[in-house]
Amino acid sequence: MKSKISLFGLIVFLSIFSFGQNTVSPDIPLSEFNMSNISSPAFVLINESPSEVYVPENLKALVVHSTSNFKGGLSVELMPYYYINTESKDRNFLKFVGIKKTGERVSQNPFSGLNTTTISFAYANKEFENFLDDERKVFSVGARTKLLRFYNKQEMVDYDQRVSKILQDIDWPPHIVTQANEANTEEERSKILNNYLESDEGKAKIGALLKKLEIYKKPIKPIFQMDGAIGYSTLFKENEINSATVNRLGIWLTSEFSLILNKDSEKSKSNNYFNFFIVGRYVEDGFVNDGSKLYYRDFGGKIELELGKMSFSYEYINRYGNEKGSRSVGNIGLLISKDISLIGGFGKDFSSEDNLIALFGINWGVNFNNN
Amino acid sequence: MTLFQKLSIFLVNCNYYKLFKKLSMKIIKIPKGSDVKLQVNISSEASVGSNVSLDDVIIKRSTAYNFTKELGKIEDLDGKTVSGSSNFFVNIGDIDLIKTNTIVEYRFKFNEEEKKLTCEKTKLNGRMFVAFFIGKIEML
Numbered sequence: 001m002k003s004k005i006s007l008f009g010l011i012v013f014l015s016i017f018s019f020g021q022n023t024v025s026p027d028i029p030l031s032e033f034n035m036s037n038i039s040s041p042a043f044v045l046i047n048e049s050p051s052e053v054y055v056p057e058n059l060k061a062l063v064v065h066s067t068s069n070f071k072g073g074l075s076v077e078l079m080p081y082y083y084i085n086t087e088s089k090d091r092n093f094l095k096f097v098g099i100k101k102t103g104e105r106v107s108q109n110p111f112s113g114l115n116t117t118t119i120s121f122a123y124a125n126k127e128f129e130n131f132l133d134d135e136r137k138v139f140s141v142g143a144r145t146k147l148l149r150f151y152n153k154q155e156m157v158d159y160d161q162r163v164s165k166i167l168q169d170i171d172w173p174p175h176i177v178t179q180a181n182e183a184n185t186e187e188e189r190s191k192i193l194n195n196y197l198e199s200d201e202g203k204a205k206i207g208a209l210l211k212k213l214e215i216y217k218k219p220i221k222p223i224f225q226m227d228g229a230i231g232y233s234t235l236f237k238e239n240e241i242n243s244a245t246v247n248r249l250g251i252w253l254t255s256e257f258s259l260i261l262n263k264d265s266e267k268s269k270s271n272n273y274f275n276f277f278i279v280g281r282y283v284e285d286g287f288v289n290d291g292s293k294l295y296y297r298d299f300g301g302k303i304e305l306e307l308g309k310m311s312f313s314y315e316y317i318n319r320y321g322n323e324k325g326s327r328s329v330g331n332i333g334l335l336i337s338k339d340i341s342l343i344g345g346f347g348k349d350f351s352s353e354d355n356l357i358a359l360f361g362i363n364w365g366v367n368f369n370n371n
Numbered sequence: 372m373t374l375f376q377k378l379s380i381f382l383v384n385c386n387y388y389k390l391f392k393k394l395s396m397k398i399i400k401i402p403k404g405s406d407v408k409l410q411v412n413i414s415s416e417a418s419v420g421s422n423v424s425l426d427d428v429i430i431k432r433s434t435a436y437n438f439t440k441e442l443g444k445i446e447d448l449d450g451k452t453v454s455g456s457s458n459f460f461v462n463i464g465d466i467d468l469i470k471t472n473t474i475v476e477y478r479f480k481f482n483e484e485e486k487k488l489t490c491e492k493t494k495l496n497g498r499m500f501v502a503f504f505i506g507k508i509e510m511l
Contacts, residue, residue, distance in 0.1 A: 082468045089414040089474055092436050096416035097463060159462075160418050164434035167420025167458040174427055174454050177505045178396065180493065189493040193501065213460060217498055220462055 075122035075140075081115045093160050099153050108153045113146025113225065120144075122233075142231035144252075150224045163216050170209050172196070218271040221258040228253050235287060246286035253280045270308030277302040279317060296321030309335040317350075325350035329357055396452070397488065397506035405481035407442040407508070409453070415473035417459035417466075417500070424454045442508075445481070449510040456503040457490070470494060475502040 094101060098112025122140040172180075176196045180189040196202040197210070229252040237244045254277055261272040278301050285294040300317030311333040318326050329347030336342060342362055349355040401407055413419055413436040423431040423440055425448075431440040442448055455477055461469050475490040490502035 082472065086472055087474070088472070089412065091414040091416050091472065091474075093416055093418045093463075161434065163418040163460050163462075164420045167418065167460055168422055168432040168434050170420065170456070170458045171422045171424065171429055172456050172501070172503060174424065174452060174505060177454050177456065177503050180503065181491070181505050186491070186493050189491060190495060193493060193495055197495075213498075216460065216462065218462075 075120060077118050077120040079118045094156065097151055097156055098149060099151065099156050101157055106153045106157055108150065110148045110150055113149035117143065117145035136235050138233055138235040140231060140233035142229065144227065144229035146225055147228045148226040149222045151222050166209055166212050170206055221273060224257055226255045248287060249284040251282045272308065273306040275304040275306055294323055296323045319350050325352065399479050399486055399506045399508050400511050401445045401481050401508060402511045403445060405445045407445055407448055407479060407481045408439055409442055410439045410478040410480055411455065412437050412476045413457055415459055416464055416469045417461045417473065419457055419459050421455065421457040426451045445510045448508045452505065452507050454505040456501060459500045461498055466494065466497060466500065470500045477504050
């Protein structure tokens with residue numbers, strides 16, 4: 001209970017902190033940039049940042065989103081997979097990534113990424129450029145999933161076997177197991193085991209095995225994946241429940257090809273990738289003053305150099321529909337920890353006027369199942 | 372670290388070990404004349420490797436999620452300490468969620484009966500967690 005209260009306090013603190021960091025103009029047109037592909041669809045739509053969306057590999061059960069231009073609201077993303085069938089007794093690593101090994105035959109289920117489906121909800125009280133004069137409450141729902149995913153299946157089987165062979169050799173001495181077994185909390189057990197690992201005996205017995213595991217910590221990406229997302233938002237024109245509403249709809253499709261650059265390097269601590277994205281999206285925007293709707297379709301691509309925790313990318317997107325134009329943006333991303341990342345971008349947006357893009361944002365995840 | 376310090380730590384560890392062993396080690400009581408086997412069932416989205424010890428001697432190492440080890444006649448096992456650990460490594464997915472959904476069951480099977488031991492899961496670091504058990508076999 002105490003930890004949940006602390007967690008809530010942390011969320012509130014971070015939210016307040018983030019909302020105070022408005023480093024960009026509060027008047028953001030619909031098409032303006034936020035290339036945060038870690039954002040939830042609901043957030044992207046409400047945040048006026050329709051961009052490409054894909055499903056990150058380290059999705060958590062519950063994620064709270066915000067960026068610098070997210071004022072007075074909150075976005076929450078849930079992953080039902082981790083709340084459904086928690087008592088399943090036939091889980092394994094290969095099944096998790098959609099690979100089945102029967103004897104020497106290895107097959108792959110390209111739809112296994114559907115288990116990463118998330119649903120998201122967002123709320124904001126904000127002013128929209130060229131639409132009404134003051135702040136309005138806007139609500140949004142969204143979902144995203146990995147529609148297709150192809151790993152190098154034999155490499156994944158080999159990976160699992162190599163890691164498991166190291167793990168089976170890690171044998172904890174009975175006196176350590178006994179001590180840990182008697183501890184009342186996981187924190188105490190973890191401390192006992194980690195103290196042993198830091199002792200001379202632990203270093204001699206297990207240290208070398210843990211060192212062997214280091215190269216397997218590099219993140220593994222599918223060769224090809226296709227992610228899809230949808231978001232729908234509603235704005236109450238008069239800030240009353242029975243007042244008229246206007247809506248926004250966004251549909252995103254993102255395909256990613258990944259080429260690993262340092263496949264056999266044992267020295268580097270991360271896998272470096274050259275990524276190529278194909279991005280398609282459809283947006284219907286009713287947040288316009290004259291009662292009409294804005295429709296457009298975007299199609300474009302992005303190249304990205306992913307060097308461990310840093311990523312550099314450039315995207316070019318063409319827009320068709322009753323709004324036309326193109327966008328050309330360079331992005332930098334930095335993963336500070338596995339839960340916190342910074343994103344930034346600079347370039348030209350779709351519109352012909354005021355089309356300078358300069359943005360800075362932060363994203364974090366919170367896991368309530370962290371016992 | 373001096374020899375005296377090492378000796379002191381060793382003695383403290385020994386005392387702890389004896390104390391814990393005496394106070395709270397799980398007792399697995401099995402009838403006379405039984406053939407005993409240990410069945411391990413693991414359900415996890417992490418890669419796993421396990422080992423089983425009998426009186427500090429490793430008798431089985433396995434990379435499988437489900438495996439069985441014949442322990443032998445209860446007459447030969449009486450009074451012996453059996454322990455097992457399963458080590459998990461996470462590359463894809465969130466370690467906390469995967470650990471929460473991981474199920475590890477150690478079952479002692481004899482005659483038509485079985486005794487199930489549950490394992491506590493412990494996160495070691497951002498990529499690894501461990502599940503283990505320790506118990507003493509006694510003949511009825």
